[in-house]
Amino acid sequence: MVKIRSYEDFQTVPVVDMDEMTPYLQVEASDGKSFPLPGEEYNFIRLDLSLALIRHPAHTFFLRVSQETLGSEGFLPGHIAIVDRQATPRHRDIIAAYFEGSFILCRLHMQEEQISIQTDEEIIALEPDMEFAIWGVVKDLLIPR
Incomplete structure (x- = not known):
């Protein structure tokens, strides 16, 4: 069965500062599954590409x-x-x-x-x-x- 995803699922993408990147950094998937490092927290902002690319x-x-x-x-x-x-x-x-x-x-x-x-x-x-x-x-x- 094909899962139908809404447009909103694709509107934002995580953005991480380059100096916060590690080889072990994990991003939570839309289904809630991820494996972040225990005890470490990363601040994610959401970047809406339409806001970044479209002025009007x-x-x-x-x-x-x-x-x-x-x-x-x-x-x-x-x-x-x-x-x-x-x-x-x-x-x-x-x-x-x-x-x-x-x-x-x-x-x-x-x-x-x-x-x-x-x-x-x-x-x-x-x-x-x-x-x-x-x-x-x-x-x-x-x-x-």
């Missing part, structure tokens, strides 16, 4: 990469980009954008009055009549196992 939760989404438009930058199909819609796009940021009818990941170039986007294949100077909208700034990349 209400304006952030995860985007599974499906194209290799920025493969040279490490954005490969199956990877997950963390996109912040509230972040202000800056020169050389990697952005999620709607461009000419499709969504892409690209690098933003802003020089004086000219804005362009860069993919692995080309640099495109944006013209006023082009369909273009920035959906957010990529803040981090998660690489699934």
